[in-house]
Amino acid sequence: MKFGLFYEISVPRPWTRETEKTVYDRCLEQVKLADELGFESVFAVEHHFLEEYSHCPAPELFLTACAMITKRIRVGHGIVVCVPEFNHPIKIAEKTAVLDILSGGRLEVGTGRSATWTELGGFRANPDETKKTWDEFVRCLPQMWTQERYSYQGRSWSMPQRTIVPKPYQKPHPPMWVAVTSPGTEIDAAERGMGSLGLTFGGFKEQEQKVNNYRKIIRNCEPVGKFINEKVATVNFLYCHNDDAEGVKTGMRLTGTFNYLASQLLAAREAYPTKSYPSLGLLPSLRREAAGPGDDSGAPEGIAIGNPARIIKAVKAWESTGADQINFLLNALETVPQEQVLNSLRLFAKEVMPHFQKNESATAAAGGR
């Protein structure tokens, strides 16, 4: 089991230039520490107009800053929106290549299509089209990264022959992922040989079923890239404290704040009925799960908040579903003071991570994946 960070970059009102800068600075400080502590990766969303919830419209810039201050942590788009009104595919190919070079080959490319009317409507994108354009983009990207000369005549975009430069540092190209929120998207990921970047986690049984299904289908996939990225990541909240009650209390404040922020956004399905968005997506699912049934402590089952023992139990449960990685949300609206966030990361690295590094070594020694 590997661990990563997942950034929405939530900024409370009032928005002064100092509050925005402070939040970004704090995120970078967390990433620098996570790099030193042995976290595997840092993912950043691409969101637009999601006031307070996410002020991260240019993840490639944030991730570049992350790469510049770290040595080994991988930097990931979680995700880049593959909808032409948001991003032209040539620009995606170019910018990801540059980020891969600047980071010394540490880029992960998550792909997706946005799940809110707030964003889709803002760019005047048609919700009926986003799944189609995503599919087209993810087939094009590896070709643009690897072919010296490239031309394309497609459904949603086209280009005459040009040389797209530079090419990524990683050869043949960075690993590709799909944001999995709507039911069945894990199948899309598996069929295309892409990693499943879970942004909701449902119950343990549901997750296990999804992972099994993913691993079964990916065996016979037709990869869009030059290699298969068979990985399953899920998302969670993290607040680790030696005092369990304090950890749960602060963690619940974090999840509650996230829930409030997420609830204000307008899910694509609520505003615009379409088969393209069969579920409400990330936000309501995370809300439901973060408020789901738990034990007497008040901590919902599977949420990584509380003392190290409680978090180890939660992580082991996710590990047993077959997930390879958990990406953690650390804050929302700065509700957890920075020093506490950093201490939580330190404690997690010291007390929780070693339990899973052993398992990984044992799995590798046994010839496992």
Added chain:
Amino acid sequence: MPPRFGTLDIAKFAKAAGTINDYKTEALTLKGVQILELHMEIDDDPAIALLPATMHPAIPQYAIFNVIHAPDSDWGPFTIAEVRVAGRTGVRPRGFVLRSYIDNDDAAKALSGRWGFPVAKADVNLRVLHDRIVGRVKLGGKTVYEVEEQDRDSISGNDIQYIASMHLAHSKVDNKLVVVQVDPEFVFHKAERGRARVVTLDPEAFGATASSLNVMNPIMACFTTADMTLPKVRYICNPELPAMQGTTKVAA
């Protein structure tokens, strides 16, 4: 930073509110109703004055325009039109009813008395044409509300998600103003989606002003045929408090 909550002037708005007699009304199913619904983005900051403190705004804020024709009911056929402002109670999406107009006195009495809907009598109609579907309200011969769906395409009823209603009402049970939640259930027989157009809107007829109900950007229109069940009243809220603090369960 405190969350944003509605700033509706409750006392002023209460003048047009319905009066709910008790919270023990039975559920009622209306068969084969036709429902025209439009979603329109509205000017964000002024529209917060159209939500009670019970609710906080969606991002972006949008209004829901409904026209519902029931071909048959205990009170005969009726057509009702309303304007709601979408928001959130706690973490749940809800639409706050500004005002409703109906063409049937008996239905008006029942919808107000049993569920507390803020209904008033008017000339309301829903016309299904080949090129468009039109919903219209006339007050004293003057059109105060006309909305259309254009360029209709079939979709699945499974894709439709109507959100529950909230409305201000005088409660005879508690002898005070309450916000009543009504979350109808639907069995869809047919669904279409098209472009939304608001042809005419007199905001004052819906207790709003030109600035507070400033329609800006169409999202979509949909038209369905469904069986619609108005359930028992399950929750009421204190209009002066956020829903998280001021919600009371009145039925299972």
